[in-house]
Amino acid sequence: MARFIASRFPVKLTHAAAQLGEMLREAKLPVISAFGFHRFVWKLYAGPTDQKLYLRSDLPSSSDTSRLRQSLKKAGLIGTDPDYGKSVIRVMTVPDLPADEIVCLADPTCYVSHLSAMQRWGLTDRHPERLILSRPDRPTAIMALQAQMDIALKAGEEAPFPLRIVAHPAEVRQRPVMALETKTVGFSVQIRGSHVRVSTIGQTFLDMVQKPDLCGGMAHIIDIWEEHARSYLQEIVSAVDTAHIAIAKSRAGYILQERLGLTNPTIESWKALGQRGGSRKLDPDKDFAPEFSETWMLSLNV
Known part of the structure; x- marks a missing residue:
């Protein structure tokens, strides 16, 4: 050979x-x-x-x-x-290989997220040109890489190279790439038979109410929740309950309870997080609207 x-x-x-x-x-x-x-x-x-x-x-x-x-x-x-x-x-x-495979091979801390993940899960009929990734911030990424290296190394083996955080270029394999860094990185899963890691179905729904602008906009998101949320209710509730941002729970609670008529004790518990304020809007990218949900303390501006 x-x-x-x-x-x-x-x-x-x-x-x-x-x-x-x-x-x-x-x-x-x-x-x-x-x-x-x-x-x-x-x-x-x-x-x-x-x-x-x-x-x-x-x-x-x-x-x-x-x-x-x-x-x-x-x-x-x-x-x-x-x-x-x-x-x-x-x-x-x-x-x-395609861009989504290459980015995950190049950076073991990242995963496909937001509208790109929605497409992967078959939740949207949109075909985003831009590949959206999520990854930990630098300190968290270094710890994650170190943990992976420690697991990979055998007894008596030392890594001869320093830790390096890969910087994703603006374009990979002729596809535009957007990499988001966050201290509160979400949950992901590797697709079978592929190198691609994608946000879990619950995390994907959570991302929609946290960053609607990266998921096709709130109107598109509501359409998706109305079509698919019943099928993934447990996964959605579990993921949203981990959110560090209270407004995400209020948006999810409003859509699930007031629009879809779905509820459980966890959703009920989110109501305690509501608070009045002009900045509390269903769609963060649109102006405040007078129509209001008293239960979820949200301007219904969609």
């Missing part, structure tokens, strides 16, 4: 580099991080002892990882990603 790979490229590869190149191809990951590349090097060194790879030591050092990376780069097996630059490694022997 090593001889086969080496023969395809003008630069002669060592047995170890050729085997590593084949491991990357078989993994079918078009982009990986520097830490991810090091994990493949570690797996190479930890492989069967009958492989004639002529390794210099039992465990790879940072210089071993760097040397193998340079060899594969010179041979054309890996390169710089056209959108993320040097932030991630592009595996040239693996076919590329």
Whole structure:
């Protein structure tokens, strides 16, 4: 296998580099991080002892990882990603993937959210050109990455690279990208058979009442809730109950109870959060309207 790979490229590869190149191809990951590349090097060194790879030591050092990376780069097996630059490694022997897959591979802390998630869940008939992502703020993201690294590392293994937070470019694979950072990152789930992480169905409904402008506007949101909220009531109530913003619970409570006639003890408990004020509007992007919900303390300006 090593001889086969080496023969395809003008630069002669060592047995170890050729085997590593084949491991990357078989993994079918078009982009990986520097830490991810090091994990493949570690797996190479930890492989069967009958492989004639002529390794210099039992465990790879940072210089071993760097040397193998340079060899594969010179041979054309890996390169710089056209959108993320040097932030991630592009595996040239693996076919590329759409933007939503690439962003989740490049940044393990982000997930598809808002109108983009609504489309993924089949809640909207709109086809947003912009891919909307949510991710933790920098301190939270660093802690999340550190936790992931600690889980991945084996006994005696050290990460030879510092933690890096990937900056998403304005466009990935010719699709505009908007990345939102928040201290209160929501819940997400990975789509089966895909690298894409998307906000849970409950979180997606919560995002609608927290940031209507990123979900097609409140009028569109009400249409979606009227069509789908009954099917996902438990998930919606559980997610909305975690909201740190009281107005989100008031908006959700109004739609569920006054428009759809749905209620339960949790929804009832949200009424205690209501308070009068000109800024309390069903649609935060429209002017205050005189029609008012006394129960939910909301201007019904939709």
